[in-house]
Amino acid sequence: MANDKTAPDKAAPDNTAPNKTDGAAKVRRGGLRALSYLAPGLTDPLFRKRGFVEGRIPRDWAQIVGADLARCCAPESLNFPRGRREGATLKIVALPGSALEIQHLAxxxxxxxxxxFGWAAVARMTIRQGLLPKPPKSRRPALRPLAEREKTAILDRVVGVHDPELRDRLRALGEAVSARAPAGPADGT
Structure with a gap:
């Protein structure tokens, strides 16, 4: 029985070492991410200063109250009683002409x-009359209408693509790129 080994085999893998895939070390995988994926991490600390636990209420205000009300009021802050996560007071700012209607819709x-939220977080609402923050301006440039000659030229370039869905998407991309460019003298516009 002298052949029995009680010590672990040197060739056996050591299972006590931390595994790189167990989540202890974050490994960034390749690929692009949308900027909207990062936005909550950047804006949530700013919203917390106003009492918003998350930036969901200001970000999703139009979906929460509807587009009509979102045009005449906006959330200003959310104040919870000390040590509690319910019974909060939602403070909103409303345009002076619509404050009475909003009071009735409270x-x-x-x-x-x-x-x-999914729970009774807000117990009451206060309204302050004032101007609403300006919505951010669109950075998307205005597209000019394309002449029929330009549309025909784009269609001629993608006619050799056999997949109809890909052909339509390439045509739409070509039209969008051409519409952003200024019209040339040969365009007829």
């Missing part, structure tokens, strides 16, 4: 915000 607005 129960529905509170219900919609609580439905968005």
């Amino acid at each position: 129960p529905q607005i509170i219900e919609r915000v609580n439905g968005h």
Whole structure:
């Protein structure tokens, strides 16, 4: 019985070493991510200063209350009682001409915000009359209408593509790129 080994075999793998795939070390995989994936991490600390636990309420305000109400009011802050996660006061700013209507709709607005949270986070709402923050300007340039000659030229370039879906998408891309460029003297526009 002298052949029995009680010590571990040197060739056996050591299972006590930390595994790189167990989540202890984050490994970045290749690929692009949309900027919207990073936006909550950048904006949430700013919203927390205003009392918003997350930036969901200001970001999703139009979906929460509807587009019509979002044009005349905006959330300003959310204040929870100390040490509690319910019974908060939602402060909103409203255009002076619509403050009375919003006051009458306060129960529905509170219900919609609580439905968005998934629990009864908001108990009451206060309204301050004032100007709404300006929405960010679109950075998308205005597209000019294309002449029929330009559309025909783009269609001639993609006619050799056999996949109809790919051909339509390439045509749309060509039209969008051409519409951003200024019209030339040969374009007829």
